[in-house]
Amino acid sequence: MLPRVVLVIAALAAGAQAPQFSPTVRGFIKVDAPVIALTHVRVIDGTGAPAKADQTLVIRGGNIAEIGDAARVRVPDGATAIDLTGKSVMPGLVMVHEHTYYPTGPGVYGQLGLSFARLYLAGGVTTMRTGGNTNGVMDISLKQQIEAGTQAGPAIDATAPYLNGPQGMLQMHALTDAEDARRQVAYWADLGATSFKAYMQITRDELKASVEEAHKRGLKITGHLCSVTYAEAADLGIDNLEHGFMASTDFVPDKKPDVCPGQGAGQRTIAALDENGAPFKALVKTLVDHKVALTSTMTVFETFTPGRPMPPGLDVLVAPLKEQFESAYRRTSQNAQSVYTTLLPKGMALERAFARAGGTLLAGTDPTGGGGVIPGYSNQRQLELLVEEGFTPLEAIRIGTFNGAAYLGRDARIGSLAAGKQADLVVIAGDPSAAIADVRKVDTVFKQGVGYDPAKLIASVSGKVGLW
Numbered sequence: 001m002l003p004r005v006v007l008v009i010a011a012l013a014a015g016a017q018a019p020q021f022s023p024t025v026r027g028f029i030k031v032d033a034p035v036i037a038l039t040h041v042r043v044i045d046g047t048g049a050p051a052k053a054d055q056t057l058v059i060r061g062g063n064i065a066e067i068g069d070a071a072r073v074r075v076p077d078g079a080t081a082i083d084l085t086g087k088s089v090m091p092g093l094v095m096v097h098e099h100t101y102y103p104t105g106p107g108v109y110g111q112l113g114l115s116f117a118r119l120y121l122a123g124g125v126t127t128m129r130t131g132g133n134t135n136g137v138m139d140i141s142l143k144q145q146i147e148a149g150t151q152a153g154p155a156i157d158a159t160a161p162y163l164n165g166p167q168g169m170l171q172m173h174a175l176t177d178a179e180d181a182r183r184q185v186a187y188w189a190d191l192g193a194t195s196f197k198a199y200m201q202i203t204r205d206e207l208k209a210s211v212e213e214a215h216k217r218g219l220k221i222t223g224h225l226c227s228v229t230y231a232e233a234a235d236l237g238i239d240n241l242e243h244g245f246m247a248s249t250d251f252v253p254d255k256k257p258d259v260c261p262g263q264g265a266g267q268r269t270i271a272a273l274d275e276n277g278a279p280f281k282a283l284v285k286t287l288v289d290h291k292v293a294l295t296s297t298m299t300v301f302e303t304f305t306p307g308r309p310m311p312p313g314l315d316v317l318v319a320p321l322k323e324q325f326e327s328a329y330r331r332t333s334q335n336a337q338s339v340y341t342t343l344l345p346k347g348m349a350l351e352r353a354f355a356r357a358g359g360t361l362l363a364g365t366d367p368t369g370g371g372g373v374i375p376g377y378s379n380q381r382q383l384e385l386l387v388e389e390g391f392t393p394l395e396a397i398r399i400g401t402f403n404g405a406a407y408l409g410r411d412a413r414i415g416s417l418a419a420g421k422q423a424d425l426v427v428i429a430g431d432p433s434a435a436i437a438d439v440r441k442v443d444t445v446f447k448q449g450v451g452y453d454p455a456k457l458i459a460s461v462s463g464k465v466g467l468w
C-alpha cells in the first residue's frame with residue numbers, strides 16, 4: 001500500500017495530477033510546463049463539428065483551461081507559447097480493440113506491451129481498451145505503471161484474459177461452466193481488470209454469468225463471438241461486439257446453439273448479406289434497441305484481403321517478423337479465391353448501415369491475425385479505412401475519439417476538446433478534417449497536458465518490436 005500513498009501525496013504536493021516521470025519517460029517528453037498556449041491552430045474538437053481556424057488553446061495543470069479565437073484568447077503571462085500556424089489539434093485517439101501481444105509464431109503470441117504502449121502513444125492514442133489478453137497480469141500492470149509515470153503509453157482500460165470455452169490455444173483458459181466464468185470475472189476484477197472479452201467458444205450460460213458478474217461490478221464486457229450469435233448476446237446484455245459484423249453467425253442456416261460453426265461459415269453468410277434486406281435490418285434494430293456498440297477493426301481484415309496496400313509501420317519489427325508478414329502478404333495477394341475480396345467491402349457497407357441506423361460505432365485495430373497491424377500506425381490507418389467506408393473525415397475522427405470515450409464512460413474528461421477537459425490532444429502537421437491521411441503527420445502527442453515526441457518514442461523501439 002505504501003508506494004501508492006506516497007505517490008498520491010507527491011501528486012497533491014505538486015498541485016497537479018501529473019505523475020513523477022521516470023528518466024526513461026522523461027526522455028520522450030518535449031513539452032512540459034505549468035501553462036502552455038497553442039496559438040493560431042486549427043481545432044478539430046472530436047464531436048464531428050466543423051474545424052475552427054486560428055484558435056488558441058491554453059493548457060494549465062494538465063487540463064484545457066481555455067479554447068477560442070486567437071484574436072480573443074489572451075496568452076497568459078509566463079505561458080510556454082507554441083505557434084501552430086498551419087497545423088491542427090484533435091483529441092487523442094480513444095480506441096477500443098487494442099492488444100499488448102502480437103502473433104510471433106504458430107499459435108504463439110509474444111508479449112510486446114512495452115514497445116506497443118510507446119507505439120500507440122506515438123500514433124496519437126491517449127486512451128485505449130485492450131480487447132482481450134493472452135498474458136495474464138501484463139495489461140493491468142502496464143496500466144498501473146503508465147499511471148504512475150514509470151512507463152510511457154496511453155491510459156489503459158485493461159482487459160482480463162479471454163473468457164472462452166475449450167479450444168486449441170495455448171495461452172487461453174478453457175471455461176468449464178457458468179460458475180467458472182463468474183469466478184474468472186470476479187478474480188480478474190479484484191486484480192484490477194476493468195474490462196472483459198468473451199470469445200468464440202463461450203456458451204450462452206457462461207456469457208450470461210460473465211455479463212452479470214461484470215455488470216455487478218460496474219464493468220463492461222465485449223465479445224468476439226461465434227458460438228453465440230449477436231442477437232443472443234444482445235439479449236444476454238453484452239455491451240459491445242467486436243469486428244463489426246465480421247464475426248456474426250446469426251445468418252448461418254444450420255447454426256446449433258452454443259456451437260461455433262467456424263469463422264469462415266459465418267463470414268460466407270456475411271459476404272452474401274444484403275445491407276438493405278429485412279434479416280440484416282432486424283439484427284441492426286436488435287443491437288440498436290439493446291444499445292450494443294460495434295467496434296470496427298478494418299485494419300486487421302485489410303491484411304487478409306488481396307490487393308490492399310502494404311500496411312504502414314513494418315520497419316519497427318525485428319527482421320524475422322517483418323519477413324514473416326511480407327511472405328504472408330505475398331500469399332494473400334495471390335489468393336484469387338479469397339472471401340475477403342467481397343467480405344471487406346461488404347463489412348464496410350454493413351458497419352456504415354448500422355451507424356446510419358443510429359448504432360454506436362467504435363474503432364479499434366486488433367494487432368493480431370497474421371501480423372502486419374502495427375500499433376499507432378494502425379490507429380491512423382483505421383481512420384483512413386472509416387473514410388473509405390463512407391464516413392466523412394470529421395465523422396471518422398469522432399468515431400475514433402469521442403465515441404470511444406463515451407463508451408468507456410469517460411467523455412466528461414476525454415474524447416473531445418473543450419475547456420475543463422483533460423488536455424489529451426494530438427498536434428498534426430496538416431488538416432485531417434480535409435485529408436484524413438494527414439493523421440499520419442503527428443507532430444506532438446499531449447497526454448494530461450504533457451507533450452510527447454512521437455519520433456523519439458518510435459526510435460526507442462525501432463527494429464526491436466518482437467522482442468519486448
Ligand SMILES: [Zn+2]
Pocket residue numbers: 097099131132366367368
Ligand atoms: Zn483482437
